[in-house]
Amino acid sequence: MQKVHLLLKKEELNEEKIETGNKIAVVLDVLLATTTITSALHNGAKEVIPVMNSVEALEVAKTIPASDCVIAGEFEARPIDGFVYPSPTLIGKMIENKTxxxxxxxxxxxxxxxxxxxxxxxxxxxxxxxxxxxxxxEKDAETIVVVCSGNSTGFSLEDFYGAGHFIHCLAGDKREEYELTDSALAALMFYQGRAEDSKQTLANSLVGRMFTRHEGESDLQLAAEKGAINLVPILKDGKVVSSDKGVEVKNK
Known part of the structure; x- marks a missing residue:
């Protein structure tokens, strides 16, 4: 039986523990990084390189011709000078065949x-x-660690909801195959109580309210569209690429 564990914010990640045993990590940042990454690949990006900060982004950019990449980012929800804001709807218009x-x-x-x-x-x-x-x-995995990236306050409502949706898709009709920790079960129960209210749930979150104030309606709408993009992005050698597409599934 595989264990499903949920971390409520990135600060709970223990890098030494994640390396022990056969663990799968599933990272969510619904508003907006993981939605942006998935959307960018869907719109034809060659790959996505996630970096720790703007300084590293500029260093990585030196290794790629300027015409072949888009540099995007934010810090504490604010735009970074010289960077494209990491809006999936904006980046989607400029990312084809680029990194x-x-x-x-x-x-x-x-x-x-x-x-x-x-x-x-x-x-x-x-x-x-x-x-x-x-x-x-992935039958050999011992533990599936679902990671909510969180926000400036720590806990992120939209990531918690997104984690619940993921766990619903994973174990919805196969609960006997998974051992859910209390945090994972709480996310699943929260999602199941609001399964038909994805956009409103995201809009009610701290970051969602900010989007509403700053004309981010199109990004909010995209982020709330459950199962809209049939892609399985994976982090490999420091870069996010698309693995084989998923198959049509029932639990959306």
């Missing part, structure tokens, strides 16, 4: 901190069903 170098306060940091896991999957509401389907095939 996305992405720096965010929480999501890309959580990805990098998870890199020691046996496999690292990038998940969000838009692709949770397909990531869950791929992980169901």
């Amino acid at each position: 996305l170098i992405l720096s965010t306060t929480n999501g890309t940091v959580a990805l990098r901190k998870s890199a020691g896991a046996t496999k690292v999957f990038i998940a969000s509401l838009v692709n949770n069903p397909y990531v869950a389907n791929a992980i169901q095939l």
